[in-house]
Amino acid sequence: MTILEQLGTFYSQVFQLAFNLENIIILFSATILGIIFGAMPGLTATLGVALLTTLTYGMNTGAAMIALISMYVGAVYGGSYSSILLNIPGTAAAAATAIDGYPLACKGEAGKALGLTTTASMIGTLIGTFFLASFAPAIAKMALQFTSFEFFLLAFFGILISGTLTSPDLIYKGWIAGLIGLFMSIIGRDRLQFFPRFTFGLSQLDGGLELVPVLIGAFGIPQIIQVLRDQLSVGEAKKFQRVLPEFKTIVRNATHIVRSALIGVGIGSVPGIGEDIAGWVSYSAAKNSSKHPETFGKGEYAAVISSETANNACIGGALIPLLTLGIPGSPPAAMLLGALMIHNVNPGPMITFEHPTFILEMTAILLLASLAMWMTGILLAKQVVKVLRIPPPIFMPIVGVLCVIGSYSLGSNVFNLYLMVPVGIMAYFMQEMGYPVAPLVIGVILGPMADENLRRALMVSQGSFLPVITRPVALLLFLIILFTIFSQTLVYKRLKERVKQRIWNQIRNKK
Amino acid sequence: MMDDVLRACRMQARSMKRVILPTPILKLRESGNLRKVMDKVQLRKKDFITSIILIAFGIFMILYTLTEIPMKDSWGGVMNVWFVSPGLFPLGVGFLIIIMGIVLCNRAIKDGGAKKFMEDLSRREKDTSGKTLRLLGILLVIVAYVYLYIPRIDYFLSTMLCLMVFISFFYFDRPDFLKKLFTFYLVGCLLFLGLFLMKADKQLNKSFLYTTDGLVFLFFLAFIVYSRVLVHGDGVLKKRWKTTLIMSIVPSLILIPSFKYFLLVPLPVEGAFIELMNIIRYSFR
Known part of the structure; x- marks a missing residue:
């Protein structure tokens, strides 16, 4: 397709979606639901997308994607409500917003802060949408040149980098989580020879572990346990009058917006790490580049704008590897992958052949979702904030019941529940011991890709690993993997210190 | 950036947790580094236990793969070679799990986790926070x-x-x-x-x-x-x-x-x- 044809298809998709009443109802309902999920401390975007997935089984793919992407966009934005009004981030993505958002609310500028986050989130999402539309088809085309070796290394790299960047304690704890995820992906009949592996004679395990119950268990149950066990209490929300778009302040902070959006898209496109890291990195970048870094933490508009632009721009970024390579860029994107599979859409390089307009359709949905989010944020913020009065001991058990019925609904199978509970409990204890959950989920998702492609690659090369060195992309990926592992060793750290010291000494000597 | 993260965590912790502790314990806990060191040792103790479980699990994976999954034999009329065997990937994962378990165990021992584990074997800790x-x-x-x-x-x-x-x-x-x-x-x-x-x-x-x-x-x-x-x-x-x-x-x-x-x-x-x-x-x- 030429660029003009693509633009034509894109706008026709936008109009097709926007002039369908059913779609509009789904768009706004899911956005409001997303904002509520994001605003409620303890509920996350991932959990929101996971639970909504269970309600979309009966919908067509387009309507399901409208619901899920709107929920995703709404939830990432909604986190700013409780960050600004309560000083408790509704989602991890909005944690950086709380640092300056709450002091603004204390000064009586909660309405202005919410207006800024609403507009910044919309701009962030739109920039992410632009990158998705521009880069995804090109990446998908490039990925067609990949052979099995590249795909195996890509899957392995995805798990490794996700473990490296999300681990709160030791880096290799992230890798261990990824390996456990890989083990979970092995359970069931292998896809090349249909040999049962680790099924222990249970016929229910023959098809492998269902992705949706695993995801709901891994993200939902630890959340419920943590909130109720640690007695999360929500204080009185700060009052505000009106939420205004605040375009003037936005224009004044254009540099921060562009930088944060680029950071958001970049971080979003790295497998497994999501909006929270994007928010923190862009906050830090805004502080470092500011002429008055001392105002950060005391109610600085640039800080709020930066973190909110980045976390929403991350959505578009996370969809790029998801659609083109089948590798989710963030935990909610992992859930989207599950939903796409349920609707018989297999993301990856072949997507442009199997569903030629799908990427453009997703871009159009993302565009509409960002507009719906902005309109809802400006008009309904005051009403949505009322949900913050519901105490966690009431809504968390209801979320628990939703997790159960949601997991069960997939195939009306009670075995899904038997699976969801142990996965959830295991994920909770892993989190308690400093293991991240995202690499585990990425491991479950990318495991089959790694397994099949490794064996296919070796089949073609007759057991030789030489193509890893002879193929340029494979070699590049292999070197990155080696470097990621080597950078965690003592030898590397000592070497780095020595090099640093030598450079310093040379600079001093020159002076 | 780390300062901001720590500050946000502290702010969050202050507003989220309502665990009432007796004053002496509270003072002890808030006395900076001591808490961090205690938490770290406690975490390494758990890491020590996890590492043992991981090593055992990795060994189980390898044994299961070698005994239950054909590496070279015929399955369903197809002759297997090692590089197409359904056991290749589990074998690799099991091997990596063992290595990671050993690395974690080593770290836990270095940071005093194993010692803490041995000490706590004879002592029972009471949970006061409920x-x-x-x-x-x-x-x-x-x-x-x-x-x-x-x-x-x-x-x-x-x-x-x-x-x-x-x-x-x-x-x-x-x-x-x-x-x-x-x-x-x-x-x-x-x-x-x-x-x-x-x-x-x-x-x-x-x-x-x-x-x-x-x-x-x-x-x-x-x-x-x-x-x-x-x-x-x-x-x-x-x-x-x-x-x-x-x-x-x-x-x-x-x-x-x-x-x-x-x-x-x-x-x-x-x-x-x-x-x-x-x-x-x-x-x-």
């Missing part, structure tokens, strides 16, 4: 709901009971009530477990339709009465009790018909209550 009981409460409700009630009892009734117990455990916000309600629910669950293990439920249901549903409903009523007795005389808690009761019934009444009649999901067990819903629903057709 977190363990809250955790057990959550686990009991989830496990009983999924493994005990859902496969055997009317789904509407199971959900209502689960919500009633779950909300009352935490919404009353009283550790003494949590303990009493936990014991009451646990005893009830154990009785039902005994009943189900002896397969007496099937006999009872054969003799009189929906007998087990009736028994669980009686248990649900007993739980309501018991929790009401507990909050007797306290205005605030009485109000909370009413909210708990409403919130256990209303979401069940919205969720279950929505899934059954709008999303057309056949529920796990459709017993007395769902039968009643069917009668009401189809009488309006």
